[in-house]
Amino acid sequence: MIKKFNQFIKEEASPRIPNSPDYWVNKKGKEGKNVMIYTHDDLDGIFSAIAIKKYLLSKGFKIIGYGIVNYQEGWNVIDIKTDVINVAVDFAEYHPDIDVYIDHHGDFLEGEDIKKQGAIKTKTGSAYEGIMDVLGLPVDSTVLDVIDMVDSAKYDEYGVKWMDLMEFEPADIVKKPNAKLLFAGAFNQLIKRGDFQTIIEVIHNATEPSIYQIFNLFKIFSPLNNQDKFGRPMDFVSSAKWRMSQVKSRTGGSAEFKDVIKSQSEFINKYTVPLKDENGNIINVVKLDGYVIIGEIAFVxxxxxxxxIRARAIIQRDIQSGRLPEEAKNIKWILLQYGDTLQIASVGKVEEYDKDDLPKTKEGKPVDNLKKYCEDLLKKMDSNLNFKNQYTLAGGHVGIGTISNIGSKKYINNFSKFGFEGLKYLDIFKNYIISNLSKVPWKLDLCWENPLSPEKPDTEAVPLDARVMYINQIRTTDIKKNKNVVQPDDYEPKDSMAEMKKKAADLRALEAELEEQKKRDGIERAKAKHNEYRFKKSEEQELKDDIEKEEIKESYKNIRRK
Structure with missing residues (x-):
């Protein structure tokens, strides 16, 4: 089952993570057996973190904290402490400072130096299965089915209807075929990926990788981390179901029927409305009604x-109901926009797409790896269009690619040959992706953002270690007993993401002001020094003039004597 293994993995039958303090302290330079666990923010990541945590605790390791990693920012927003043992599971992107790395997404990239690292890519359907294989531990087949189905989106293979994933009614679920699998799939859609605090507290408190125990822990900790505008705790299930109802209406739109767009002119005619600017000029503004399918790509x-997953379920529902034509079954990609972040996901497995039918980039290369595609696109924008935004990141894996924090910056070049002077880079990125993946001829100068709306501030970048929590920030409960929640004696609650972003922005503003003050102080010092020099020169000149006057007087006296 193991695809790659090295260092401490000696054989497939019963590999182990070194347990000796001597290994970690003397050979690796760690402070004892203290461990940080990093994982992805999905169900496989949660299961994987629980499994590796349970194993490490049984071997005398001490968990000091957890971190959530996603494909928007990757490792760029994590400050990995090299004096502790760093363990990462279920995340496609490898980092050289990770001491134990177990993942199942593809292969290591060419050039990654893993010879001295405990880095493993397992050929398994999920990271959880790979971890259990690596550790030589028994697994429950039902748990494996749950994770394999959810992580690889194999709902059709397991007999679970996509639209059923959007309905979380336990009383109805138990009456349907494959009830446990359906429960897991529907519960997975209730998890709010941005709620890293709840995810971490669930991982820390779970005693087993059980879907029902995890669900019950979410019901305990989610209300503690999520309040309404009045500060009241929000019930996990009811608030999640409300969000799901919003997803269905916002994503589906209100039109009775939807078409597959076959040209850019058809898109403009159907989805733009004329508005007048302050000078009376007519400007066409894009106005969508939920998702739109353009050739082989759906844009949300x-x-x-x-x-x-949600977009695919809603699109499949509309195909089955006749709201969409049959040709909508041909879509291969979904392009999602989250503010100034773009994410591309393959509808099926990229590896199983007909290679001759794959879309090609402008350079003629087949698009067969969405992570690489996004990374290459960002480099192209930097080199060809002088994009260069230090906060913009690209990452992902074969089936998902993300370009995050693009910002509201506009392309400014009065001598541009491209014809989209003044267009936001976000629109250029979007147009480029659609032109590549839709197989519909698409110009890059389409303005998606309403030019008449007020400018929005750029999305605040995620602060360093924002999704990292240490033991003194994590509450505990005994899920098998009274379920009372207990705070550590030295409890320090983690700030919300909004609070952390505000503090980071305030700090940057203070640093900028200090830098400006430093410049002003430097200018004042330079002026003072210059004035001092001028004053000194003036005194020297006066003295010189006085000496010259005395010399002239003395010379005149001498002439008179003669």
Missing amino acids: GSGTWANA
Whole structure:
């Protein structure tokens, strides 16, 4: 089952993670057996973190904290402490400072130096299955089915209807075929990926990788981390179901029927409205009604709260109901916009697409890896269009690619040959992706953002270690007993993401002001020094003039004597 293994993995039958303090302290330079666990923010990541945590605790390791990693920012927003043992599971992107790395997404990239690292890519359907294989531990087949189905989106293979994933009614679920699998799939859609605090507290408190125990822990900790505008705790299930109802209406739109767009002119005619600017000029503004399918790509705009699974379920529902034509079955990609972040997901497995039918980039290369596609696109924008935004990141894996924090910057070049002077880079990125993946001829100068709306501030970048929590920030409960929640004696609650972003923005503003003050102080010092120099020169000149006057007087006296 193991695809790659090295260092401490000696054989497939019963590999182990070194347990000796001597190994970690003397050979690796760690402070004892203290461990940080990093994982992805999905169900496989949660299961994987619980499994590796349970194993490490049984071997005398001490968990000091957890971190959530996603494909928007990757490792760029994690400050990995090299004096502790760093363990990462279920995340496609490898990092050289990770001491134990177990993942199942593809292969290591060419050039990654893993010879001295405990890095493993397992050929398994899920990271959880790979971890259990690596550790030589028994697994429950039902748990494996749950994770394999959810993580690889194999709902059709397991007999679970996509639209059923959007309905979480336990009383109805138990009456349907494959009830446990359906429960897991529907519960997975209730998890709010941005709620890293709840995810971490669930991982820390779970005693087993059980879907029902995890669900019950979410019901305990989610209300503690999520309040309404009045500060009241929000019930996990009811608030999640409300969000799901919003997803369905916002993503689906209100039109009775939807078409597959076959040209850019058809898109403009159907989805733009004329508005007048302050000078009376007519400007066409894009106005979508939920998702739109353009050739072989579905675009889902910002504010729908959809993800790739939810969008696919809604599109499949519309195909089955006749709201969409049969040709909509041919879509291969979903492009989602979250504010100034773009994410591309494959509808099926990229590896199983007909290679001759794959779309090609402008350079003629087949698009067969969405992570690489996004990374290459960002480099192209930097080199060809001088994009260069230090906060913009690209990442993902074969089936998902993300370009995050693009910002509201506009392309400014009075001598541009491209014809989209003044267009936002976000629109250029979007147009480029559609032109590549839709197989519909698409110009890059289409303005998606309403030019008449007030400028929005750029999305605040995620602060360093924002999704990292240490033990003194994590509450505990005994899920098998009274379920009372207990705070550590030295409890320090983690700030919300909004609070952390505000503090980071305030700090940057203070640093900028200090830098400006430093410049002003430097200018004042330079002026003072210059004035001092001028004053000194003036005194020297006066003295010189006085000496010259005395010399002239003395010379005149001498002439008179003669």
